[in-house]
Amino acid sequence: MSGLEEFRDELETCFGTSCGFCERGCPVYQAMKIKTLCMKGRNRTMLGLLQGKFEISPAVVQAAFECTLCGNCDRWCSLKNTEHTRAFREYLMKHGVEPMKEHSSILLSIKNYGNPWFQPRSARNRWSRGLNLPKAAPGQQDVLFFAGCTSAVTKQLNKGLVASAKLLQKAGVKFAIMGQDEPCCGSTLLRVGQTDAFKELSEENIKKLEALGIKKIVTACPGCYTTLKKALEESGSKIKVEHISQEIARLVKQGKLKLKKSSERMTYHDPCHLGRLGGVFEEPRDIVKAVANLIEMPNNRYESRCCGAGAGLQSAFPKLSKDLAAKRVAEAKATGATTIVTSCPFCETQLRTVPGIKVMDLLELLLDAVESGEKGNGQRNEKAG
Amino acid sequence: MSYTEELIAALGKEKVLLDPSEMFVYGADWSPRTPDEFVPPDVVVLPRTTRDVQRIVKIAYQHEVPVTAGGGLTGMLGGAVPIYGGIYVDTTTMNSIVEVDQRNQTVRVQAGATLQEVNDAVQPYDLWLPHQPESKWVSTVGAAIACDNDSTFGVRYGKILNCLLSAEIVTGTGEILELGHRKAHFTSSGYKLKDLLAGSEGTLGIITEATLKLEPIPASRKVDMLVFPRMGAAVDYLSRLLKAGLCLEAAHINCKRRLKFYTHSYRLKYGKDPEIPAWAEALLAIAFAGDAEVVDTQRAYALKLAKDFEGQLVEEREIVESWWASKYTLDFEPFKQKWPESQKQKKFGAADPGIPVGRLEEFYHKFIETAEKKNLEILGMNAYLEHPNSIGFSLSCAVFVDYRNPDEVKRFREFHDELSKLAVAFEGTMSTFMSDTYQKAPYLEVEHGPSLKYMREVKRIFDPKGILNPGKKFPKGANKK
Numbered sequence: 126m127s128g129l130e131e132f133r134d135e136l137e138t139c140f141g142t143s144c145g146f147c148e149r150g151c152p153v154y155q156a157m158k159i160k161t162l163c164m165k166g167r168n169r170t171m172l173g174l175l176q177g178k179f180e181i182s183p184a185v186v187q188a189a190f191e192c193t194l195c196g197n198c199d200r201w202c203s204l205k206n207t208e209h210t211r212a213f214r215e216y217l218m219k220h221g222v223e224p225m226k227e228h229s230s231i232l233l234s235i236k237n238y239g240n241p242w243f244q245p246r247s248a249r250n251r252w253s254r255g256l257n258l259p260k261a262a263p264g265q266q267d268v269l270f271f272a273g274c275t276s277a278v279t280k281q282l283n284k285g286l287v288a289s290a291k292l293l294q295k296a297g298v299k300f301a302i303m304g305q306d307e308p309c310c311g312s313t314l315l316r317v318g319q320t321d322a323f324k325e326l327s328e329e330n331i332k333k334l335e336a337l338g339i340k341k342i343v344t345a346c347p348g349c350y351t352t353l354k355k356a357l358e359e360s361g362s363k364i365k366v367e368h369i370s371q372e373i374a375r376l377v378k379q380g381k382l383k384l385k386k387s388s389e390r391m392t393y394h395d396p397c398h399l400g401r402l403g404g405v406f407e408e409p410r411d412i413v414k415a416v417a418n419l420i421e422m423p424n425n426r427y428e429s430r431c432c433g434a435g436a437g438l439q440s441a442f443p444k445l446s447k448d449l450a451a452k453r454v455a456e457a458k459a460t461g462a463t464t465i466v467t468s469c470p471f472c473e474t475q476l477r478t479v480p481g482i483k484v485m486d487l488l489e490l491l492l493d494a495v496e497s498g499e500k501g502n503g504q505r506n507e508k509a510g
Numbered sequence: 511m512s513y514t515e516e517l518i519a520a521l522g523k524e525k526v527l528l529d530p531s532e533m534f535v536y537g538a539d540w541s542p543r544t545p546d547e548f549v550p551p552d553v554v555v556l557p558r559t560t561r562d563v564q565r566i567v568k569i570a571y572q573h574e575v576p577v578t579a580g581g582g583l584t585g586m587l588g589g590a591v592p593i594y595g596g597i598y599v600d601t602t603t604m605n606s607i608v609e610v611d612q613r614n615q616t617v618r619v620q621a622g623a624t625l626q627e628v629n630d631a632v633q634p635y636d637l638w639l640p641h642q643p644e645s646k647w648v649s650t651v652g653a654a655i656a657c658d659n660d661s662t663f664g665v666r667y668g669k670i671l672n673c674l675l676s677a678e679i680v681t682g683t684g685e686i687l688e689l690g691h692r693k694a695h696f697t698s699s700g701y702k703l704k705d706l707l708a709g710s711e712g713t714l715g716i717i718t719e720a721t722l723k724l725e726p727i728p729a730s731r732k733v734d735m736l737v738f739p740r741m742g743a744a745v746d747y748l749s750r751l752l753k754a755g756l757c758l759e760a761a762h763i764n765c766k767r768r769l770k771f772y773t774h775s776y777r778l779k780y781g782k783d784p785e786i787p788a789w790a791e792a793l794l795a796i797a798f799a800g801d802a803e804v805v806d807t808q809r810a811y812a813l814k815l816a817k818d819f820e821g822q823l824v825e826e827r828e829i830v831e832s833w834w835a836s837k838y839t840l841d842f843e844p845f846k847q848k849w850p851e852s853q854k855q856k857k858f859g860a861a862d863p864g865i866p867v868g869r870l871e872e873f874y875h876k877f878i879e880t881a882e883k884k885n886l887e888i889l890g891m892n893a894y895l896e897h898p899n900s901i902g903f904s905l906s907c908a909v910f911v912d913y914r915n916p917d918e919v920k921r922f923r924e925f926h927d928e929l930s931k932l933a934v935a936f937e938g939t940m941s942t943f944m945s946d947t948y949q950k951a952p953y954l955e956v957e958h959g960p961s962l963k964y965m966r967e968v969k970r971i972f973d974p975k976g977i978l979n980p981g982k983k984f985p986k987g988a989n990k991k
Contacts, residue, residue: 141913146849160536
């Protein structure tokens, strides 16, 4: 992971170019219209700081943290802007800036409870009760289903995990879970500039996962997906990481799930970590198309707009975060869709804060269609798509 | 009270930025300036309404503080950077679409709306604003007027002034004025004060709203590229197309070197530069737009005429599409946009002269000669046709400049000045899309002669204390009695 100084050439390039193409899709800039809060301005702030043009100030800290790291700026650029911002946060932490109080509590929770939500470790067991899922043990399984902290310890989000597990079971996939031993992937630590704490946690995680002898991790959380994938790849591990939508879309395509398709208009919201940052766009859409009538929002796939929950924005800048959610929901409503389908616990929670449209987890949607199919009205999905 | 305290009292704290880090962000555009030349503003204001702008200017007038208005800060010659500090007015916070009048094909917008935001708003009505610089995602309506920048479709629709029906400004005394002719396309009444705004660089007033003429969106478009052994042959060919009665939508002549700047996506795809015949010195890109049948007929006729001028069609569509992506669609592969790629080491620096129809080739050689003499890396020349249905050239004579090297910046400035003055000697003009800024201010008399004193008088009427973007067009204080 590069420090800010290592991006100096890129910062100079941005300063020299000043095209501002990052402004158009930046949700924060479009809401605030303050140039320090778009990537062009943020790159300039970092450069000025490295050049000693000014000292660290509250405005500098705001420029660093008032960003969801959604990666929309990267889509329009050849510079690694999201990485610059992450390194900017790390730089500030290393230069005496105290973590924001909202972020401090998250860090404390991860340290003490193994999740960012102050929930006891045992809360991770709740979602899988009654499903009869094997617990991962060394050499006993090839596939690990990695629930992710947020869905596992938040009651309202448990349904998505249950749906994922049931669908895997129905399609005959053999897998195990870690239950309360499942660690936090550390994504939040990384995004709020706690790089050392992240590295420490990540190294422990890799050892733990390697010790299980697994070949593949299937996770329900896009943040875990990008974080674990990158960490394992960088460590040279042979463990593959997939998002649940990739695994399930393949099973749907193979005809392993009998389902019922409806004509209901639904739109799909790409989570930033899964889509733009993870490159997974089509598999979730294949699932929606198999069970409903998919209507795209104008900003979709690479151009998808962030829901406003990411990278600590939701906790530290709640009003702005909610404004971004409202914008995204307005875009969804304008399509005439009845439902926003998404595949990220953060997006799901965030979009639900705006009334007026149903928000549904991708796997819950599919499980409903499969259960309807099993009642006798279904068709093999290869005919349905 | 200090003027910053007055600004806070008048606008509210949230619309006034004062932190040095924020000043650093708002103090630079795309122009090659050395770090030593960098002068940040003292305060940045974020107005939402014309009244806000009026309050700002009245405070500045009272305290005699410079006021510089800007948009996307993508200017290539420092037009909107506040070289004497003072107040920077970020107009991008004023980006509302006030009215779309479908029947009369006009739109009223706040001046901080980007050209793309305007087009996003009018596209559902099957209308578009054809003023389309490459910076359209960021370039605002106000900046397009004040800078008088270029447009890809100039040969059919002209530049922003051809679209501008009326504009609201706040003068240097804080008076709000509407200049123009409402929704009528032209007028013979009075003096055309509205036209003074094109290229005015915010020195007469801060543009706060504008009424723009829209056009129906053409149903189809075809873009082609032809190569010619000489620039002059491409010019003769264009002249023949216009004589034939063809309606070109876009026409751009690139020198061979310039093509590389526009074919980033080709290089990404194939890992090499596009190949064009060794004999080809000029590349002409043309577009026709309208109903498919009309486009096909016009295109076929145009291509048939090419052989009379030793022109040859570029058959490899990837070259054409790569150029067009760079010029118009901006449809770059994700994470691979061209600008940073082309400017990893150095900035893009250009002179922007306009020269008469018959002297393009001659001027091109002067450009190369001057750039070589100044020891600057040549990026190439692009001649845009920017006047409706005629061969009116706007030249971008571009070089790379390392802005961290003061000697190279100095040589670039000398290059720019030499070409600007040479254009006048060629019976042309010094500027066609970047305006004068501080760069040409010291020698504007070369272009305008004794009429310059009338321009100073005009400036004095609109801005008696010389607070609006001082140092641009005229050296600071030049308009004061």
